[in-house]
Amino acid sequence: GAGVSQSPSNKVTEKGKDVELRCDPISGHTALYWYRQRLGQGLEFLIYFQGNSAPDKSGLPSDRFSAERTGESVSTLTIQRTQQEDSAVYLCASSLMRGYEQYFGPGTRLTVT
Amino acid sequence: DQQVKQNSPSLSVQEGRISILNCDYTNSMFDYFLWYKKYPAEGPTFLISISSIKDKNEDGRFTVFLNKSAKHLSLHIVPSQPGDSAVYFCAANENTGNQFYFGTGTSLTVIP
Numbered sequence A: 001g002a003g004v005s006q007s008p009s010n011k012v013t014e015k016g017k018d019v020e021l022r023c024d025p026i027s028g029h030t031a032l033y034w035y036r037q038r039l040g041q042g043l044e045f046l047i048y049f050q051g052n053s054a055p056d057k058s059g060l061p062s063d064r065f066s067a068e069r070t071g072e073s074v075s076t077l078t079i080q081r082t083q084q085e086d087s088a089v090y091l092c093a094s095s096l097m098r099g100y101e102q103y104f105g106p107g108t109r110l111t112v113t
Numbered sequence B: 001d002q003q004v005k006q007n008s009p010s011l012s013v014q015e016g017r018i019s020i021l022n023c024d025y026t027n028s029m030f031d032y033f034l035w036y037k038k039y040p041a042e043g044p045t046f047l048i049s050i051s052s053i054k055d056k057n058e059d060g061r062f063t064v065f066l067n068k069s070a071k072h073l074s075l076h077i078v079p080s081q082p083g084d085s086a087v088y089f090c091a092a093n094e095n096t097g098n099q100f101y102f103g104t105g106t107s108l109t110v111i112p
Helices: none
Strands: A005-007 A010-013 A019-024 A031-037 A043-050 A065-069 A075-079 A088-095 A108-112 B010-014 B019-025 B032-038 B045-051 B056-059 B062-067 B072-077 B086-093 B106-111
Touching: A005 A088, A010 A019, A019 A088, A019 A108, A031 A075, A043 A065, A043 A075, A075 A088, B010 B019, B019 B032, B019 B086, B019 B106, B032 B062, B045 B056, B045 B062, B045 B072, B072 B086
Parallel strands: A010 A108, B010 B106
Antiparallel strands: A005 A019, A019 A075, A031 A043, A031 A088, A065 A075, A088 A108, B019 B072, B032 B045, B032 B086, B056 B062, B062 B072, B086 B106
């Protein structure tokens, strides 16, 4: 079956512009996570969605970051007024439900110039 | 603060020998631990997990050991194969939490 997909795979943007990253989770997976991986660092939790419950936004680094998810389908991560320190690989993962192993997408490599 | 630590950024092992990747954690409330494998330009893929009620879990060539008193887990790969060359991440979470905490990864190179 289809895995987690993310688009775009690469995004280069100018400082100050807004970007939108998309994640298509595995069908039937109720939990969805966004992570960020900066060069040479581990995965940094950003936000978690579980079904129709209120998302856990505790990992979002600033109010320039926001994410949406409609039901148990597609999610979008939006970064407004991008800064150079936002350059990273943004990974999306889904799991059957909270606490189960996560299946990751290939990531979106964001470069802010 | 890094709640899950992988202190060895890289490891090289001869094909056929054992690879041992280590991971330490600080939060005693963690009760579920996982290992992921990551190839370049791909997302991490789930490898093996262990819950805190066990101290060992085996799946083919992969075995994860958990030492709760030392807050330490390790992944053993035996025999190691060149295709195992990848970055390995350990991760942990607590049953009541939403977050999975990841280590910084260990890059394993298996030399043919």
